[in-house]
Amino acid sequence: MDLCEFLRSSYTAYHAAENAAKMCEEAGFTRLREQEIWNLQDGGAYYVVRGGSIVAFRFAKGGKFRIVASHSDSPCLKLKENAACFDGTHCRLNAEGYGGGLWYTFFDRPLALAGRVIREKGDALTAELYTSDFRIVLPSLAIHQNREANEKFAVNLQTELALAGLRDTSVTDMVGPYSAYDLFLVPAEEPFSSGANKEFLTSPRLDDLMGVYTSVSSLLAAKPSSDTLVAACFEAEEIGSGTQSGAGSDFLRNILARISNAQKRGREEELAAYSSSLLFSLDNAHAVHPNHPEKSDPTNRVVLGGGVVLKAHAGGAYTTDGMTAAIAKKIFSGAGVKVQTFYNRSDVRSGSTLGAISMRAVSIPSVDLGVAQLAMHSASETAAWSDIKELEKALEAFYRAEIEFTGNEATVK
Numbered sequence: 394m395d396l397c398e399f400l401r402s403s404y405t406a407y408h409a410a411e412n413a414a415k416m417c418e419e420a421g422f423t424r425l426r427e428q429e430i431w432n433l434q435d436g437g438a439y440y441v442v443r444g445g446s447i448v449a450f451r452f453a454k455g456g457k458f459r460i461v462a463s464h465s466d467s468p469c470l471k472l473k474e475n476a477a478c479f480d481g482t483h484c485r486l487n488a489e490g491y492g493g494g495l496w497y498t499f500f501d502r503p504l505a506l507a508g509r510v511i512r513e514k515g516d517a518l519t520a521e522l523y524t525s526d527f528r529i530v531l532p533s534l535a536i537h538q539n540r541e542a543n544e545k546f547a548v549n550l551q552t553e554l555a556l557a558g559l560r561d562t563s564v565t566d567m568v569g570p571y572s573a574y575d576l577f578l579v580p581a582e583e584p585f586s587s588g589a590n591k592e593f594l595t596s597p598r599l600d601d602l603m604g605v606y607t608s609v610s611s612l613l614a615a616k617p618s619s620d621t622l623v624a625a626c627f628e629a630e631e632i633g634s635g636t637q638s639g640a641g642s643d644f645l646r647n648i649l650a651r652i653s654n655a656q657k658r659g660r661e662e663e664l665a666a667y668s669s670s671l672l673f674s675l676d677n678a679h680a681v682h683p684n685h686p687e688k689s690d691p692t693n694r695v696v697l698g699g700g701v702v703l704k705a706h707a708g709g710a711y712t713t714d715g716m717t718a719a720i721a722k723k724i725f726s727g728a729g730v731k732v733q734t735f736y737n738r739s740d741v742r743s744g745s746t747l748g749a750i751s752m753r754a755v756s757i758p759s760v761d762l763g764v765a766q767l768a769m770h771s772a773s774e775t776a777a778w779s780d781i782k783e784l785e786k787a788l789e790a791f792y793r794a795e796i797e798f799t800g801n802e803a804t805v806k
């Protein structure tokens with residue numbers, strides 16, 4: 394599966410986890426279930442799915458971990474129960490905002506209904522992936538009826554409902570019989586190359602499916618290492634990571650503990666290994682917007698086509714510190730990867746990402762890394778193809794490098 398196919402078909406975190414699982418299966422990775430006893434073999438390759446999150450790893454006998462973490466969810470609209478409402482003429486869908494979407498961009502473009510539906514068969518309840526074969530539109534108000542639309546366009550998601558048809562159509566009519574569901578209205582446009590020389594990739598969900606795809610494909614391509622190599626993709630980043638499968642949960646921590654157990658290491662050795670392991674928290678960064686250059690930091694100008702981005706923040710919204718930044722830069726310079734640095738303007742509130750939250754669950758020295766993009770959280774986002782290539786090189790180098798790290802000292806080969 395290539396990146397564009399992954400972006401197109403990973404409508405929700407559940408789809409992204411399923412697509413990543415398929416990539417792992419095709420590469421010979423073995424599926425593990427959290428509910429079962431694991432019997433890990435040295436050199437073996439495995440993956441585990443929890444909800445819309447997936448952790449894949451190449452098991453090694455050595456105690457340390459090399460982890461790339463990303464997120465599988467993106468802002469969209471989440472259907473409520475009793476979502477379909479008929480006013481005698483129109484059927485509309487009652488939904489809530491999922492994450493901080495740039496909601497005006499969701500109007501007048503194809504949306505798919507997608508997610509998972511829980512079906513009852515006899516005594517069994519089964520979660521099934523669902524993607525509609527129809528499209529739904531959230532219609533905007535005509536300029537003649539909203540003369541101020543080009544000056545101020547305020548979106549009230551309780552009154553602006555997507556149009557599902559001209560018949561009284563229930564959610565059951567749309568998705569079949571269900572017990573419950575996690576269904577979303579998501580952008581359903583095809584990814585495409587933009588720019589006169591096709592320099593850019595424009596697509597829904599670049600944030601952060603680019604990270605999910607590149608981390609998993611780099612892990613699949615990685616050679617066995619003395620460290621256990623991990624790609625961890627979490628759902629729920631856009632809503633604070635606090636769910637049972639989010640970066641703030643015990644999902645990753647439990648997997649690392651079970652790997653340590655399989656390495657026949659005691660708790661003492663396990664804890665020692667964490668402190669000399671390394672984590673890349675992978676999420677996209679804001680490029681300097683050519684129409685709004687004043688919105689970016691004056692001395693750290695992150696540009697499209699400028700290479701991968703290390704993100705730092707005095708308030709700890711990003712995990713990068715001086716030591717981990719130096720290690721990452723050394724890995725990248727050895728592989729010829731172009732690097733730039735992102736800071737927020739000091740008078741702007743920072744966004745945050747999963748790295749800092751994951752740190753609370755399992756504290757491993759970390760950097761925040763990403764690719765520059767425009768229009769973050771729009772229904773359609775834009776990045777430079779050349780930066781995606783740099784990111785692939787960066788992750789391959791990270792998985793390949795020999796790193797020794799003891800707090801204030803590190804060697805990178």
Ligand SMILES: [Zn+2]
Nearest residue numbers: 600601676677
């Ligand atoms: Zn993100």
